Amino acid sequence: MKVKIFVTLKDGVLDPQGKAIHHALESLDFSGVNDVRAGKLIELDVDPSVSREDIDKMCDKLLANTVIENYEIELPETAQGTVS
Amino acid sequence: METAVIVFPGSNCDRDMAVALETVTGKQPHLVWHGDSELPSGLDVIAIPGGFSYGDYLRSGAMASRSNIIKPVMDAAQRGVRILGICNGFQILTEMGLLPGALMRNSNIHFVCKDAELDVINTDTIFTSGYSKDTPIVTPVAHHDGNFFADNDTLDRLENDGRVVFRYREDINGSSRNIAGIINEAGNVLGMMPHPERAIDEKHGGTDGLPLFESLLR
Numbered sequence: 001m002k003v004k005i006f007v008t009l010k011d012g013v014l015d016p017q018g019k020a021i022h023h024a025l026e027s028l029d030f031s032g033v034n035d036v037r038a039g040k041l042i043e044l045d046v047d048p049s050v051s052r053e054d055i056d057k058m059c060d061k062l063l064a065n066t067v068i069e070n071y072e073i074e075l076p077e078t079a080q081g082t083v084s
Numbered sequence: 085m086e087t088a089v090i091v092f093p094g095s096n097c098d099r100d101m102a103v104a105l106e107t108v109t110g111k112q113p114h115l116v117w118h119g120d121s122e123l124p125s126g127l128d129v130i131a132i133p134g135g136f137s138y139g140d141y142l143r144s145g146a147m148a149s150r151s152n153i154i155k156p157v158m159d160a161a162q163r164g165v166r167i168l169g170i171c172n173g174f175q176i177l178t179e180m181g182l183l184p185g186a187l188m189r190n191s192n193i194h195f196v197c198k199d200a201e202l203d204v205i206n207t208d209t210i211f212t213s214g215y216s217k218d219t220p221i222v223t224p225v226a227h228h229d230g231n232f233f234a235d236n237d238t239l240d241r242l243e244n245d246g247r248v249v250f251r252y253r254e255d256i257n258g259s260s261r262n263i264a265g266i267i268n269e270a271g272n273v274l275g276m277m278p279h280p281e282r283a284i285d286e287k288h289g290g291t292d293g294l295p296l297f298e299s300l301l302r
Binding site for chain 1: 143146150184185189192193258
């Protein structure tokens with residue numbers, strides 16, 4: 001089962017990389033971009049026996065630093081009903 | 085004084101740290117590999133050195149803070165053993181949860197590598213009793229992720245409790261309130277981004293780092 005984990009900086013935490021990307025977009029003459037926030041996508045291939053709770057624990061213990069980051073877990077559509 | 089330096093894959097200040105410790109104690113520190121599950125017995129001081137442990141994968145210090153050796157280091161911290169984390173060592177201490185906050189990418193994106201002037205804010209610690217509040221010190225800094233972040237409540241608490249130990253005299257990396265180093269509540273765990281171990285000999289260009297080791301190892 002493929003699980004996607006999106007790790008993003010919390011609101012209010014300065015994102016220097018997002019700022020640099022924003023600046024680069026402007027220097028390429030793309031206008032109308034109001035803000036850029038950069039994050040990480042982590043893909044896990046896990047056994048069906050792995051629960052949503054297990055994945056939450058993985059995020060809390062390692063994949064995200066919850067002092068500065070939020071995470072969102074995206075389960076495959078077919079598994080949504082079976083994984084609790 | 086029994087001292088140890090923890091060595092991770094990608095540590096690069098471990099030898100400088102060992103030299104600094106030996107200079108003051110006259111005794112070689114134990115070099116302890118991150119994969120070990122036990123520390124040598126009778127340690128007084130554990131140093132977590134600078135570098136780029138595990139290539140800074142995931143986040144600076146994230147992988148190192150989950151190594152085998154971390155459990156005994158946590159236990160030692162709880163027993164009151166003195167722990168000094170420099171640069172990557174500071175990042176590892178925050179990732180371990182021994183110190184609050186996080187070290188983020190420098191606000192201007194650039195790697196900063198220069199001599200930085202610091203104020204010693206609290207000289208009433210086992211790490212800084214050899215300094216004076218009125219005399220700024222100069223130590224090298226060399227980091228990409230030194231931008232100290234914590235929420236305002238945490239920052240207020242750190243300041244009110246005298247746990248901000250070092251502050252940059254000018255903004256070099258975007259750190260909240262120019263914080264360069266903090267100590268834990270019990271006063272036995274210090275994390276700082278600047279490198280006192282690179283300023284202990286006139287040949288280094290300065291000796292402002294030496295009083296830290298002399299305070300700590302006294």
